[in-house]
Amino acid sequence: MTAGDDIAAMETLAIRSDQDVVRVRQLVRTLAVSVKLSLVDQTKLVTAASELARNTLVYGGGGTVAAGRVDNGRRSGIRIVFSDQGPGIPDLDLALTDGYTTGGGLGLGLSGARRLVDEFDIDTAVGQGTTISVIKWCR
Amino acid sequence: MERVPVLKIGDILLVSIQIDMEDQTALQLQEDLADRIVETGCHGVIIDISALDIVDSFVGRTLATIASISRVLDAETVVVGMRPAVAITLVELGLSLPGIRTALNVELGMALLARERDFEFKDIDDDEDDADEAVVAAS
Ligand SMILES: Nc1ncnc2c1ncn2[C@@H]1O[C@H](COP(=O)(O)OP(=O)(O)O)[C@@H](O)[C@H]1O
Ligand SMILES: [Mg+2]
Numbered sequence: 145m146t147a148g149d150d151i152a153a154m155e156t157l158a159i160r161s162d163q164d165v166v167r168v169r170q171l172v173r174t175l176a177v178s179v180k181l182s183l184v185d186q187t188k189l190v191t192a193a194s195e196l197a198r199n200t201l202v203y204g205g206g207g208t209v210a211a212g213r214v215d216n217g218r219r220s221g222i223r224i225v226f227s228d229q230g231p232g233i234p235d236l237d238l239a240l241t242d243g244y245t246t247g248g249g250l251g252l253g254l255s256g257a258r259r260l261v262d263e264f265d266i267d268t269a270v271g272q273g274t275t276i277s278v279i280k281w282c283r
Numbered sequence: 284m285e286r287v288p289v290l291k292i293g294d295i296l297l298v299s300i301q302i303d304m305e306d307q308t309a310l311q312l313q314e315d316l317a318d319r320i321v322e323t324g325c326h327g328v329i330i331d332i333s334a335l336d337i338v339d340s341f342v343g344r345t346l347a348t349i350a351s352i353s354r355v356l357d358a359e360t361v362v363v364g365m366r367p368a369v370a371i372t373l374v375e376l377g378l379s380l381p382g383i384r385t386a387l388n389v390e391l392g393m394a395l396l397a398r399e400r401d402f403e404f405k406d407i408d409d410d411e412d413d414a415d416e417a418v419v420a421a422s
Contacts, residue, residue: 162284162305169303169337187337187368191376194339198306242377252340256376 204228333364
């Protein structure tokens with residue numbers, strides 16, 4: 145994400161239940177198709193979104209997602225922002241390590257999601273919450 | 284919450300996942316399958332995921348857990364029909380699903396289960412000669 149990127153209107157959803165995580169996947173799939181991401185890239189983006197939405201629910205205690213088309217003059221893509229006001233992530237490097245989990249998961253959600261997208265930014269503060277922004281660009 | 288049906292076909296349990304599962308639905312399937320294995324005495328489980336457009340770490344872990352549970356209950360699980368884009372994404376996510384048998388479709392999955400069961404019986408019956416095993420392996 146750079147200053148020159150043009151962001152179209154973002155759609156937002158609350159993430160408060162398992163069902164909302166399913167809705168996030170469906171929203172992201174629709175957007176990914178609309179900018180004509182390749183099938184593999186659609187699959188990668190929806191999978192990353194599923195991981196991050198579940199983290200927002202399980203660790204962030206719920207939150208919101210905003211997603212929409214982004215253009216940088218050369219390419220279009222999809223940007224998705226997950227926000228929660230949960231406990232935050234005390235050690236980001238550790239949380240981004242494959243296999244690290246505090247919740248009995250596989251510990252692949254954060255690290256895997258980062259590999260599956262083109263841009264991945266985390267803003268987190270202990271006691272205040274976590275915001276994760278990702279972009280997948282069309283090739 | 285929707286529920287994924289478990290069908291008994293001959294001596295095999297067939298699960299065809301046709302919906303975008305909430306996490307709770309995946310956990311319910313895990314329980315239902317364990318119950319059905321015990322109830323039916325089936326030795327083979329086929330899980331058809333050809334309708335799934337993504338497999339994230341939660342569903343991936345559920346599949347691995349189902350495979351482990353069935354093994355403890357003397358049943359072998361084969362996951363069939365994974366889409367190519369899903370396979371590519373899973374590997375990049377960091378999930379290689381070790382311990383899960385896979386086949387390209389239901390038919391090949393059934394053949395795999397039949398062959399394994401056959402070998403198991405042959406192991407008990409030691410005077411079977413090698414030529415016969417070779418024929419089975421090639422078929
Ligand atoms: N939104 C969040 N708020 C607080 N902690 C988080 C958040 N997302 C991830 N984490 C922390 O990072 C760890 C790793 O997350 P992840 O890679 O998705 O693995 P898993 O979900 O299997 O635990 C989590 O166990 C949790 O401690
Ligand atoms: Mg996670």
